[in-house]
Amino acid sequence: MSLLEDTVGSVLSPEEATLFERSHPGRIGYSLPTLTVPRVEASKVLPKDQIRDAVLDFPEISENEVVRHFVRLSQKNYSIDTGFYPLGSCTMKYNPKINEEVAKIPGISNLHPLWPEKFLQPALSIQFQLGQLLSSVTGLAAFTFQPNAGAHGEYAGMKIMRAYHEAKKSKKTKVLIPDSAHGTNPATCAMVGYEIVPIPTGPSGVVEIEDIEKLIDQDVAGIMMTNPNTLGLYEKNIHKIAELIHKVDGIFYMDGANFNAIMGIVRPADLGVDIMHINVHKTFSTPHGGGGPGAGPVGVREDLKKFLPLPVVEKKGDGFIFNYDLPHTMGRMSGYFGNFSIHVRALAYMLSIGATEDSTYIQQMATAAVLNANYIRHRLRGHYDIPFDTTCMHEVVLSDKIQEDFGIKTLDIAKRLMDYGYHPMTVYFPLVVHGAMMIEPTESETKETLDQFCDVMIQIAKEAKSTPEILKTAPTRVFRERLDELRAQKQPRLRWSRA
Amino acid sequence: MKYIPQAREDQKQLLDAIGFKNTEELFTHIPAQLRAKKLNYPPAQSEMELRETFKQISQLSTLPKLNFAGCGIYAHDIPSIVPFLQGRSEFATSYTPYQPEISQGTLQAIFEFQTLACQLTETELSNASMYDGATALAEGVLMGIRLKKKSSGKILLSGALHPFYEQTIRTYCEEFKDRIEKIDIEKDHIDLVKLEKILQSGADILVTQSPNIFGVIEDYSQIGEWIQKSETLWVTSTMEPISFGILRGPGAFGAHIVTAEGQSFGNAAYLGGSSFGIFTTRNEYLRQLPGRLVGETVDTKGRRSYTLTFATREQFIRREKATSNICTNNNLNMLAGLIHMATLGKQGLKELASQNLSLCEYLKNKIRTETKLSISNSPTFNEFVVETTKPASAIVEQAANEGWVCGVDLGRFNPAWKNKLLIHVSELHKPQDLDKVASFLKQNL
Numbered sequence A: 001m002s003l004l005e006d007t008v009g010s011v012l013s014p015e016e017a018t019l020f021e022r023s024h025p026g027r028i029g030y031s032l033p034t035l036t037v038p039r040v041e042a043s044k045v046l047p048k049d050q051i052r053d054a055v056l057d058f059p060e061i062s063e064n065e066v067v068r069h070f071v072r073l074s075q076k077n078y079s080i081d082t083g084f085y086p087l088g089s090c091t092m093k094y095n096p097k098i099n100e101e102v103a104k105i106p107g108i109s110n111l112h113p114l115w116p117e118k119f120l121q122p123a124l125s126i127q128f129q130l131g132q133l134l135s136s137v138t139g140l141a142a143f144t145f146q147p148n149a150g151a152h153g154e155y156a157g158m159k160i161m162r163a164y165h166e167a168k169k170s171k172k173t174k175v176l177i178p179d180s181a182h183g184t185n186p187a188t189c190a191m192v193g194y195e196i197v198p199i200p201t202g203p204s205g206v207v208e209i210e211d212i213e214k215l216i217d218q219d220v221a222g223i224m225m226t227n228p229n230t231l232g233l234y235e236k237n238i239h240k241i242a243e244l245i246h247k248v249d250g251i252f253y254m255d256g257a258n259f260n261a262i263m264g265i266v267r268p269a270d271l272g273v274d275i276m277h278i279n280v281h282k283t284f285s286t287p288h289g290g291g292g293p294g295a296g297p298v299g300v301r302e303d304l305k306k307f308l309p310l311p312v313v314e315k316k317g318d319g320f321i322f323n324y325d326l327p328h329t330m331g332r333m334s335g336y337f338g339n340f341s342i343h344v345r346a347l348a349y350m351l352s353i354g355a356t357e358d359s360t361y362i363q364q365m366a367t368a369a370v371l372n373a374n375y376i377r378h379r380l381r382g383h384y385d386i387p388f389d390t391t392c393m394h395e396v397v398l399s400d401k402i403q404e405d406f407g408i409k410t411l412d413i414a415k416r417l418m419d420y421g422y423h424p425m426t427v428y429f430p431l432v433v434h435g436a437m438m439i440e441p442t443e444s445e446t447k448e449t450l451d452q453f454c455d456v457m458i459q460i461a462k463e464a465k466s467t468p469e470i471l472k473t474a475p476t477r478v479f480r481e482r483l484d485e486l487r488a489q490k491q492p493r494l495r496w497s498r499a
Numbered sequence B: 001m002k003y004i005p006q007a008r009e010d011q012k013q014l015l016d017a018i019g020f021k022n023t024e025e026l027f028t029h030i031p032a033q034l035r036a037k038k039l040n041y042p043p044a045q046s047e048m049e050l051r052e053t054f055k056q057i058s059q060l061s062t063l064p065k066l067n068f069a070g071c072g073i074y075a076h077d078i079p080s081i082v083p084f085l086q087g088r089s090e091f092a093t094s095y096t097p098y099q100p101e102i103s104q105g106t107l108q109a110i111f112e113f114q115t116l117a118c119q120l121t122e123t124e125l126s127n128a129s130m131y132d133g134a135t136a137l138a139e140g141v142l143m144g145i146r147l148k149k150k151s152s153g154k155i156l157l158s159g160a161l162h163p164f165y166e167q168t169i170r171t172y173c174e175e176f177k178d179r180i181e182k183i184d185i186e187k188d189h190i191d192l193v194k195l196e197k198i199l200q201s202g203a204d205i206l207v208t209q210s211p212n213i214f215g216v217i218e219d220y221s222q223i224g225e226w227i228q229k230s231e232t233l234w235v236t237s238t239m240e241p242i243s244f245g246i247l248r249g250p251g252a253f254g255a256h257i258v259t260a261e262g263q264s265f266g267n268a269a270y271l272g273g274s275s276f277g278i279f280t281t282r283n284e285y286l287r288q289l290p291g292r293l294v295g296e297t298v299d300t301k302g303r304r305s306y307t308l309t310f311a312t313r314e315q316f317i318r319r320e321k322a323t324s325n326i327c328t329n330n331n332l333n334m335l336a337g338l339i340h341m342a343t344l345g346k347q348g349l350k351e352l353a354s355q356n357l358s359l360c361e362y363l364k365n366k367i368r369t370e371t372k373l374s375i376s377n378s379p380t381f382n383e384f385v386v387e388t389t390k391p392a393s394a395i396v397e398q399a400a401n402e403g404w405v406c407g408v409d410l411g412r413f414n415p416a417w418k419n420k421l422l423i424h425v426s427e428l429h430k431p432q433d434l435d436k437v438a439s440f441l442k443q444n445l
Helices: A003-008 A063-074 A098-103 A121-138 A150-167 A182-193 A207-217 A238-247 A302-307 A340-352 A361-380 A410-419 A447-464 A468-472 A487-490 B007-018 B023-028 B047-058 B082-087 B103-122 B131-147 B163-174 B174-179 B190-200 B221-228 B241-245 B283-288 B315-320 B332-368 B390-402 B432-445
Strands: A142-143 A174-178 A193-198 A219-225 A250-254 A275-278 A298-300 A312-315 A321-323 A397-400 A437-439 B154-156 B180-183 B205-209 B233-238 B257-261 B275-280 B294-298 B304-308 B381-388 B420-424
Touching: A063 A447, A063 B082, A063 B103, A063 B233, A063 B332, A098 A340, A098 B047, A121 A142, A121 A275, A121 A298, A121 A312, A121 A321, A121 A340, A150 A182, A150 A219, A150 A250, A150 A275, A150 A298, A150 A302, A174 A182, A182 A193, A182 A219, A182 B315, A193 A207, A207 A238, A219 A238, A238 A250, A298 A302, A340 B047, A361 A397, A361 A447, A361 B023, A410 A437, A410 A447, A410 A468, A447 B007, A487 B294, B082 B180, B082 B332, B103 B241, B103 B257, B103 B275, B103 B294, B103 B304, B103 B332, B131 B154, B131 B163, B131 B205, B131 B233, B131 B257, B131 B275, B131 B332, B154 B163, B163 B174, B174 B180, B180 B190, B205 B221, B221 B233, B233 B241, B241 B257, B241 B332, B332 B381, B332 B432, B390 B420, B390 B432
Parallel strands: A174 A193, A174 A219, A219 A250, A250 A275, B154 B180, B154 B205, B205 B233, B233 B257
Antiparallel strands: A142 A298, A275 A298, A312 A321, A397 A437, B257 B275, B294 B304, B381 B420
């Protein structure tokens, strides 16, 4: 342990103590007005056995120190605004700043959920307009805004599926899910109480009709499919699969995680999709926030509207209302009306990518995203194994098959990317590809960025052969080297405490 | 289009490189009849136009001149450093910290939040936060059910839960609906006589909220004693986390799973979202915890570092056997809460809680002395119920016509509560604001 490396760090990568170590008794970081009514002693009005004097060990830090603490922490993060972030299936596109600006307008940010509706017209209008725009790009009849994230949207959607079958008194027990699906799909199904039937990925990377025919029967409540799928491939049989599902009165649920590739190109409802969630923090450009907040609005076909969560926004006269009169509703998803702060940003984005003279920016977006992914696929061919080397959509999936011969794994390649200044791609997913590396460039990147990234990937492929040790010990040029993940579990330290 | 850097020349070069003549070739595997026709979509707006559009939207209503609505979402002063720091690109535009070497900022922030959440609630273990208070509570009940394994005993819900919280529990626990039983309320708190009896007869889970829907602080000392003598798992909820500045955390009374809404710390109301949920419990239940968790470790050079850990509980590894399907949570709202808590500090939180309590008691006394309206003697923190002599909805409407919000009509949740007006008081209110409420009630009732 040296003072230089372990305690202080350097100007651009300072070491930062925890809030608790920075704390010093008596330091003040707050300012509150002087109390102008008589101060009430807690012991006079509160149950004595529940009063506490102060929160034990809560930090005491001056404002300047709090600011430095969080600025320094922020500098230890890589972000979209720092550089290229090709995390597959996460759609790390540019997050426009105007969206942040409009979300901060006090007449929008300060609306209280339980105010009379006459005070809430801005919020209701925003959710209503967003619903209309989402309907126009998906073809679905109506949207709920209650779900707070993609997985929460899946949960609402699957509950709607359940409510549909229960209303018909049909006892369906199974849901088909491709083996390439995101983990949230089976986890959601399990929470809703359905049995999961995995669909194998076909030889060309998509679901084959014959496999569906083998698995389908009257017990099938529905199917959950992501399109394009997590291999970055368009499910070319999707409309035929929808027909098969509908034949047994099943519901077609589409996971909209990868909607960025096809928005404006196809409308899911035209493919036979009955329910779909949208990841607003992916396709609709809202910031990921280091893990949220997102939003997961769910759209449904006309006859499923009655099962939507409470309440729904409707137009009435000149204004908007919350309608709570839904006797068949699947219930309530969260405390209030969803992540409204994110809906505002999404609406700003959707209004900015609308129609131009000859097409829409929406179509240009999807096209650019797909073209970028195919360009990367083309440039990395030969240097990395591409298990399904056909025209891909928004992302391309590689494997570490070639590098394995030199003892190099996907993890090593990912970690080495950091040394070259990039956030790694999504690794080891989808599970159907051994050592998967999933690269999603989005439409936000320039050709120079793509070229430089590909140059680096090719360089890493060369290093794997010539100097594999460098990859195995990477990263060495970033804030931290590889972490001892095992120790985090063997000697769990999940909160700060004095040594 | 400023968000799409692909100029016509770039597009040509990219297409040439992959050997395509035009962009249509990228989509040849989609049958032509299924391609989207011309979208019914409004013209794209420039940045200037967007600014104007949202200004107009924000003016569809006028902000109330004064606001006394609480009931789960509370307006508090937000220090200017909170949005300033929370808005930094490095926090806002990064993904979930799956690559710890280049995500130490978010990871250390979560680790610090986990610590503060434990301190507030007097528990041992916290996750990285949930969507909000209601979903945190519902996940808490699900976790309780998992901990009780194959038991099929009762799930007791206090009758004084916020009804939106209860509805969220009922959605999440639909599979177990036959086990759910509501405990009556005695005036404005849980009926302790009935509770004691029912706990003696045995139950799997007890769910309480304090302060409850009426703003009343439940007798956690007594409930805790009974819980310790029973086999029941106790899951609690708190909607106003500022109350922890003056009231002991439920963990101190033996609660097994402690959840709370976090919004009061650093987050604007935003129609109730996005905010964040606090979820804490005992170390022994680690394997059943939902959501993300950050732990401390070292890197290969032995330097202190943080990483996501115990991920084998989570959906991206365990799939259908995960403890929850939660993936994206409301991390950036948690960060706002963390920054607010850090700057308030030990003394600031205590002072904030004390001011809220004092201002609230001032208004209660004012209404008691100046009107004939009844306010219960049950202890409250920063909101309370006035028993109105005509429907509270009419009172709320009257104030709305005058351009302000005098509280929340609890009759909107339950017809039996139609004469209950819930009033929230905070450091944002000046004494003359409080005087106005009292004189308004005097005039109108």
